[in-house]
Amino acid sequence: MLIDKESRYDRQLRLWASTGQTNLENSHICLINATPTGSEILKNLVLPGIGEFTIIDNRRVTPQDLSGNFFLKRQDLNQVLADAVKANLSELNSEVCGHSINRSIISILSEESHQFWDQFNVVIVSDYVPQLELLKEILWNKKTPLLIVNTIGFYGSLNIIANEITVIETHDPSRLYDLRIDKPWPELQAFVNSIDLDSLDDTDHAHVPYIVIYIKALQTWKVDHNGSVPQNYHEKKLFRSYIEQLSRNINLEANFIEASNSIHRALQTTGIPISIQKLFEKVTAANESFDASTPIFWIFIKALKRFVEKNDNQLPLPGTLPDMASDTTSYLCLQTIYREKAWKDQELFTREVIKVLEEVGRSKEELNRDSITSFCKNSQMLYVTSGSKKLYSSSLIQELLNSSNDAENDPYNTLGIYFAILTYNLFIEKCNRSPTLKDLDLLEILFADNILNRSSVPSSVITTFRELLSHNTRHYHNINSLMGGIASQEVLKLATAQYTPLDNLFVFDGIRSVSEKWKI
Amino acid sequence: MSVATHSARDISSIESILRNIGPYNEVPDEYNADEAAEALRTTTVLVIGAGGLGCEILKNLALTGFKKIHVIDMDTIDVSNLNRQFLFRPKDVGHSKAEVAARFIQERIGDEELKITPYFGKIQDKPLEYYRQFGVIVCGLDSIEARRWINATVVSLVDSELNNLIPMVDGGTEGFRGQSRVILPTLTSCYECTLDLLSPKTTYPVCTIANTPRLPEHCIEFASVIEWPKHFPGRKFDADDPESVQWMYETALARAKLFNIQGVTKQLTLGVVKNIIPAIASTNAIIAASCCNEAFKIVTNTNPILNNYMMYAGDESIFTYTYAHSRRPNCPVCGNMSKKVIAKNWWTLDRFIEEISGKQEIQMSSPSLTTAEKSLYLRNPPNLEQATRPNLAKKFNTLVRAGDEVVITDPNLPISLRLTVEFTGPEVEPDDVNSSLM
Numbered sequence: 001m002l003i004d005k006e007s008r009y010d011r012q013l014r015l016w017a018s019t020g021q022t023n024l025e026n027s028h029i030c031l032i033n034a035t036p037t038g039s040e041i042l043k044n045l046v047l048p049g050i051g052e053f054t055i056i057d058n059r060r061v062t063p064q065d066l067s068g069n070f071f072l073k074r075q076d077l078n079q080v081l082a083d084a085v086k087a088n089l090s091e092l093n094s095e096v097c098g099h100s101i102n103r104s105i106i107s108i109l110s111e112e113s114h115q116f117w118d119q120f121n122v123v124i125v126s127d128y129v130p131q132l133e134l135l136k137e138i139l140w141n142k143k144t145p146l147l148i149v150n151t152i153g154f155y156g157s158l159n160i161i162a163n164e165i166t167v168i169e170t171h172d173p174s175r176l177y178d179l180r181i182d183k184p185w186p187e188l189q190a191f192v193n194s195i196d197l198d199s200l201d202d203t204d205h206a207h208v209p210y211i212v213i214y215i216k217a218l219q220t221w222k223v224d225h226n227g228s229v230p231q232n233y234h235e236k237k238l239f240r241s242y243i244e245q246l247s248r249n250i251n252l253e254a255n256f257i258e259a260s261n262s263i264h265r266a267l268q269t270t271g272i273p274i275s276i277q278k279l280f281e282k283v284t285a286a287n288e289s290f291d292a293s294t295p296i297f298w299i300f301i302k303a304l305k306r307f308v309e310k311n312d313n314q315l316p317l318p319g320t321l322p323d324m325a326s327d328t329t330s331y332l333c334l335q336t337i338y339r340e341k342a343w344k345d346q347e348l349f350t351r352e353v354i355k356v357l358e359e360v361g362r363s364k365e366e367l368n369r370d371s372i373t374s375f376c377k378n379s380q381m382l383y384v385t386s387g388s389k390k391l392y393s394s395s396l397i398q399e400l401l402n403s404s405n406d407a408e409n410d411p412y413n414t415l416g417i418y419f420a421i422l423t424y425n426l427f428i429e430k431c432n433r434s435p436t437l438k439d440l441d442l443l444e445i446l447f448a449d450n451i452l453n454r455s456s457v458p459s460s461v462i463t464t465f466r467e468l469l470s471h472n473t474r475h476y477h478n479i480n481s482l483m484g485g486i487a488s489q490e491v492l493k494l495a496t497a498q499y500t501p502l503d504n505l506f507v508f509d510g511i512r513s514v515s516e517k518w519k520i
Numbered sequence: 521m522s523v524a525t526h527s528a529r530d531i532s533s534i535e536s537i538l539r540n541i542g543p544y545n546e547v548p549d550e551y552n553a554d555e556a557a558e559a560l561r562t563t564t565v566l567v568i569g570a571g572g573l574g575c576e577i578l579k580n581l582a583l584t585g586f587k588k589i590h591v592i593d594m595d596t597i598d599v600s601n602l603n604r605q606f607l608f609r610p611k612d613v614g615h616s617k618a619e620v621a622a623r624f625i626q627e628r629i630g631d632e633e634l635k636i637t638p639y640f641g642k643i644q645d646k647p648l649e650y651y652r653q654f655g656v657i658v659c660g661l662d663s664i665e666a667r668r669w670i671n672a673t674v675v676s677l678v679d680s681e682l683n684n685l686i687p688m689v690d691g692g693t694e695g696f697r698g699q700s701r702v703i704l705p706t707l708t709s710c711y712e713c714t715l716d717l718l719s720p721k722t723t724y725p726v727c728t729i730a731n732t733p734r735l736p737e738h739c740i741e742f743a744s745v746i747e748w749p750k751h752f753p754g755r756k757f758d759a760d761d762p763e764s765v766q767w768m769y770e771t772a773l774a775r776a777k778l779f780n781i782q783g784v785t786k787q788l789t790l791g792v793v794k795n796i797i798p799a800i801a802s803t804n805a806i807i808a809a810s811c812c813n814e815a816f817k818i819v820t821n822t823n824p825i826l827n828n829y830m831m832y833a834g835d836e837s838i839f840t841y842t843y844a845h846s847r848r849p850n851c852p853v854c855g856n857m858s859k860k861v862i863a864k865n866w867w868t869l870d871r872f873i874e875e876i877s878g879k880q881e882i883q884m885s886s887p888s889l890t891t892a893e894k895s896l897y898l899r900n901p902p903n904l905e906q907a908t909r910p911n912l913a914k915k916f917n918t919l920v921r922a923g924d925e926v927v928i929t930d931p932n933l934p935i936s937l938r939l940t941v942e943f944t945g946p947e948v949e950p951d952d953v954n955s956s957l958m
Contacts, residue, residue, distance in 0.1 A: 485805030
């Protein structure tokens, strides 16, 4: 049966569109350890159609693997684990290309050159792996994001280790529209001036879009207030009356009612958000280091900075309008005015990008129109974060100690879960086996000596250790599947380069069904 | 405690969870590992929905020791399900979701003790007695109406003397977001208590659609609400029929051209007329796993259960919010107080019904109304409908007095909603500029 991708992927294309899908189809994801959690992660990536995946694991299928992994069949018992999981996952989507490497991570790290890792866009480690430090180091230097997912009993944790993550299409849920009410450009001003409210008949008057109403009201306000816009709560409230005064009947005219209700749109000040100003500062600081290998994102930021300097400290106009009460003609006129200004800004921005590229000896051939358009549309909401390659920091330990002091009688400690998981893996590293309830004291000592560096462990942390050791299965499927879902969602965000990823530690407690996150 | 090893799939993956009593166990003195293992084997679980959530739920239950599962779904498999409903293959398109899912799980797990009973049909087909056999119900539904129906049914099964309530775990997703919750009928808030949490469906005023369209959505709504009934009187639009969809798309496109509006595409047309909600495998995995984790804890008593609502959002970092949603005293399903509503003095009964049925916390599509003394308007049977129809045009305040209780029922829901009516406003409707613009 022939299935077109548009129908098959319809429900996800509505989230990340064809640009996200293309990125996804060009990505190659690596999983180290074919655990149930790892298999669930890949399931959630094969279904929406990642390009390729590779599973690295040198074990054979045991009854315990079979007990908690849906992507193993009974006849896979004693077979090569990576091969079996790869084969069963491949059934889900014929578009996806799966690979399995039946070797230990130790042999790959010691025998392969670092270039081996170049083929992957994201690497995922599920549960314990030896030589994690070395793997982190290699991927950190290659700027390849590494996800570390752990599940034990009712607990799960996820680290994202990435030196820098940049997102253009953040799909900011607050949906602020950049309407420039306070800074109308000449074409917009001319349109507003062309509408004389007093001369309109009642029907037309009730169909004037609120953009026009706002600009008129704000200009009257400025005349009354020495050229300044409404500043404080009191003035903002007073400004509402300016809008209502323009109406012939504020209880009946739908456009004025809407204008009064959406007043925050009128009072938005046009300017550069602090988050974007910080990016400009980074560009200034790194001025020398722009070269042939600088990511295009930072080329764009440098060009954006110059654009802003030349354009009255304003970002490129996104050019999109919310719906508003209006007759069709006025709305479409406004739409055209905004769209044309957006195109013009994109043209000017493109010139700046080309100049920056030329300065560092790069060709303008690498530019494409869609990425410029998308960057300009999203230039208010760009997301950048710098990560850490550490699994914990002294401030995270301090936070653990503080949280234990704050709630002396609370037996629950979410951050304690994370440290319990770290210690659990440390135990495996040192003792070459998984700890059980009998090892509670030893685990406590390991934690106190190697991580905490002091002898007294808070009682809520000890309780958490006890819970962890009581239910020390790594194959409890509900938590495997839940953490698999969460980790795969982060991979989707990284692979599509859309939406805002986790920054950078997440912990889930399946006992209370609560989660928390921290930045290391 | 013995761990079954006779079949290839053992329960070693959950053995430590059942065997050891953890520090957070709320009933450590009564807990018994063998009983917990036995409870997993003998409890009959009902899974409602075999779609995105349902596939995940069935897999999770089967891998965590449950052996007796029923699954109900009225839908057949569509191509657009394949990006997340991992129990289905292209060859299964057109077949029953419940049946294909049950068969796939049984084959994959390969455990003779595991019995999954599918039912290809509606939950409303089954008698009340059918639902009594279940120890826990897990819902993965996309329909509000089906959720309200099962919720009201499960609440009605509670007999306080018998201590026989059936816990219900409910999940829902939309894009990168979702929620899971535990409902202990009559003890915690029920689905109906939280109806006002739902985000209202986007609607467009008729005058915008008819006179001042601005968005491509307005053109699609015009094709669907105004043009379709004109061209195909008496025929309901079928969003699964490609020819009907094509007609809708072309009609919307023509409308858009007339007004110079850009952006009508086939994808958008489908989205608007089918009210499509974006969906991906990972969100379903998260929510279904949370639901099954709760079902597992409910049945085994190994750890405390969610109290009682978890919201999840994954589009901007990862965010969860867990809280105890309180019961609504005037909930028409689990409460016993009537709800107060304000009616305008100038409203006719017809207008009252229109205003009431669209309310977020009421949402009834074909309500019938009665008071203690008389029937105000009944949809069925036809002779009573005919007899009560003249009331629709009468002024509402001539039919009931302030403080009277009105009972509203809907054939689609096993609920009777009690409203106490108060009146405000002038006797005559004030002039409305909007109505003159229509």
